[in-house]
Amino acid sequence: NAGVTQTPKFRILKIGQSMTLQCTQDMNHNYMYWYRQDPGMGLKLIYYSVGAGITDKGEVPNGYNVSRSTTEDFPLRLELAAPSQTSVYFCASSQLGGPMGYTFGSGTRLTVV
Amino acid sequence: TQLLEQSPQFLSIQEGENLTVYCNSSSVFSSLQWYRQEPGEGPVLLVTVVTGGEVKKLKRLTFQFGDARKDSSLHITAAQPGDTGLYLCAPQRGGNMLTFGGGTRLMVKP
Numbered sequence: 001n002a003g004v005t006q007t008p009k010f011r012i013l014k015i016g017q018s019m020t021l022q023c024t025q026d027m028n029h030n031y032m033y034w035y036r037q038d039p040g041m042g043l044k045l046i047y048y049s050v051g052a053g054i055t056d057k058g059e060v061p062n063g064y065n066v067s068r069s070t071t072e073d074f075p076l077r078l079e080l081a082a083p084s085q086t087s088v089y090f091c092a093s094s095q096l097g098g099p100m101g102y103t104f105g106s107g108t109r110l111t112v113v
Numbered sequence: 114t115q116l117l118e119q120s121p122q123f124l125s126i127q128e129g130e131n132l133t134v135y136c137n138s139s140s141v142f143s144s145l146q147w148y149r150q151e152p153g154e155g156p157v158l159l160v161t162v163v164t165g166g167e168v169k170k171l172k173r174l175t176f177q178f179g180d181a182r183k184d185s186s187l188h189i190t191a192a193q194p195g196d197t198g199l200y201l202c203a204p205q206r207g208g209n210m211l212t213f214g215g216g217t218r219l220m221v222k223p
Contacts, residue, residue: 043213104155
C-alpha cells in the first residue's frame with residue numbers, strides 16, 4: 001500500500017499565484033485532513049472531510065479551498081498566494097476519525113516569495 | 114478555549130539518558146495519541162491511550178494517560194540517536210477530531 005501520497009514535495013510560488021496541492025490515499029479511509037506546520041511548531045488544521053462530497057473548515061481555513069469528489073482524493077487549493085502561506089503542508093487520512101489514528105503523507109514544502 | 118501544552122519544547126540529551134515529556138490540558142479527553150515526526154517526514158502514530166491511568170509500553174517508550182484523562186506523559190529509557198524527532202501529543206475530545214500539541218523536539222547525541 002502506498003498510504004497517503006502528496007505531490008509536489010517542494011514548490012516555490014510568487015505572491016499572487018495559485019496552485020493545487022494534491023493528496024490521494026489508497027486505504028479507503030473516509031476521513032481526510034489538511035494541516036500546515038510552520039517552522040518549529042505543531043500542526044494546525046486547515047480543512048477536513050468526513051466523506052466524499054463533504055468538507056468543513058478547520059482552525060486556519062482563510063486563503064484555502066478544498067474539494068472531495070472521490071474517497072481517494074482531497075486536493076487543497078491556494079488562491080492568491082501570500083508569504084504567510086509559506087509552510088509545510090501535510091495531508092492525512094483516517095478510517096473513523098481520531099480513535100483509529102491518522103496516516104500522514106510526507107508533506108509539501110511551499111515557499112511564497 | 115482549550116489549552117494544550119507540551120513540555121519541554123526542546124530537549125537535548127546524551128545517548129543512554131532517560132527522559133520524560135509531558136502533555137497537559139485543562140480539558141478531559143476521550144483518548145490521546147502520541148506521534149513521532151522525523152525531519153522531512155509526516156508524523157507517525159506511536160500509541161493510543163484510552164483509559165484514565167492506562168500505561169502502555171513500546172520497547173523503551175512508556176506512555177501514561179492521567180487518571181483524570183487531562184494529561185499524558187512519554188518516558189524514554191536509555192535514549193538512542195534514532196529517538197531524535199518531534200514528539201506530538203494529540204488528544205481527542207468529543208467527536209472524531211484530534212488536536213495536536215506544539216510538540217517536544219528531542220535530540221539525542223551519540
